[in-house]
Amino acid sequence: MRALLSGYYGKGNGGDEALLATLLQMLPPHVTPVVLSGNPEETRDRYGVESYDRMAFLPVLQALRSCDAFIWGGGSLIQDVTSTISPVYYGGLMALAQMMGLKTVAWGQGIGPLKRAQTRWLARKTFAACTKVSVRDRASAALLSDWQIPCILSPDPVWALEAKPVTGLTDLPAHRVAVTLRSHPQLTETRLANLTQALVKFQKATQTFILLLPFQKSEDLNIAEAIQPHLKDVSQIMCLEDPQLLKGVYRHVEMTIGMRLHSLIMAAAEGCRCFALSYDPKVNRLMEDLSMPGWDLANLPDDPNIISKVWIEHYAHGNPLSSEQIQSLVNRALMHRELLIAALEI
Incomplete structure (x- = not known):
């Protein structure tokens, strides 16, 4: 067939x-x-x-x-x-x-x-x-x-995607935090500036290494390049085309701050703490389903100090999904496979 x-x-x-x-x-x-x-x-x-x-x-x-x-x-x-x-x-x-x-x-x-x-x-x-x-x-x-x-x-199929290890990732400084932002009308210059300042404060307080992960170069890379100079020597932009490698990054990341839906799904599936910045109802649905903390971009605090304090608190005390929760989501995502088997019978 x-x-x-x-x-x-x-x-x-x-x-x-x-x-x-x-x-x-x-x-x-x-x-x-x-x-x-x-x-x-x-x-x-x-x-x-x-x-x-x-x-x-x-x-x-x-x-x-x-x-x-x-x-x-x-x-x-x-x-x-x-x-x-x-x-x-x-x-x-x-x-x-x-x-x-x-x-x-x-x-x-x-x-x-x-x-x-x-x-x-x-x-x-x-x-x-x-x-x-x-x-x-x-x-x-x-x-x-x-x-x-x-x-x-069933949960998004990507919960069940098999990840691949990323060569050289563990050579980077430990205690890594991944950040994925994308261009969007709600991500105004002012909000991006506030997020950047908050990220600088967060990094100084936690002494973490920031991985800037563009999920779509045309939409995300220029934002990562705008943030990176403010985090000299404590950050790196990592562009990966293979989605299995992209998911594999989160095996060695402690926390994720993400706008993109699949950055949050991949991170949560690999046992990473997540903080969402929502620009779309699909992200809000994920936040609701997983009790994931975050803000709608439209309601982002104007004070970078407030943003950074919330991130620091989540880094220190937030919990990732348990292995049982992850396995349940993966098992339920595999229902999409069962549907294909039933639909595509010879």
Whole structure:
């Protein structure tokens, strides 16, 4: 069986690459993956899979014709807040695959927000026609329940991603703290300046080594480069493309301060204390599910001293998830694999 995988792949986003790596890890052995990517050559080289340009109509159509199944490969693909084109693109592909008679799977989805009537209609129509659906949060499950569409609710698939060790990481000074910030309208110059000052105060108080981890170079690297000069000799920018290595970093990190959803999931999965800076409902959902401390960026304190004191307190007294909690989340995330096995039976 051949399955065409569609997601935000090949765009340099560590979270979406982690979803792809997890999906490839979970596919049944009789299924040959074909991946639509923003960088097909890189995707072919990294994962050893057949890959085509996600925006090239004829190759995409030919790939669909050559496949038996189509999989929406995880994450917030069906939302119309950051992009009005995104749900039309993914929904259009799903509708085309369904018209062509392929088995269709919505896998590890985080649905919404859906503000427009047209995108809600398209989402409802395509989800309803799927062979199987799995979602990663209660709000998505509730929306599908309102639409009377059956689904499996499990934690984000990346909880179950197998991490790889990062060479040389343990040579860096001990007591490491990872920081992942991304560009966003809510991360104003003033807030970034306050976070930077707070980070400097935090580092001095804790004598930790700060790892600045861009998850998507185009969105995150310039922010890391703006922070790093304020932490000379006590920080390092670490850019990793392989999502399994990216997750492996957190095995040797004591605390994470993160905006990106998958920076927090990867860190928590590796037993790291986490502090969230939320810019999106999906991050708030994770904070709620795990009782994870943090702030909405819109409500970030104006005083760097307050920010640093809260971080210092969490570093000193906060607790990571227990090994039992992590194992439970991993086991439940593997339900996404069981759904694939059931959907893609020969």
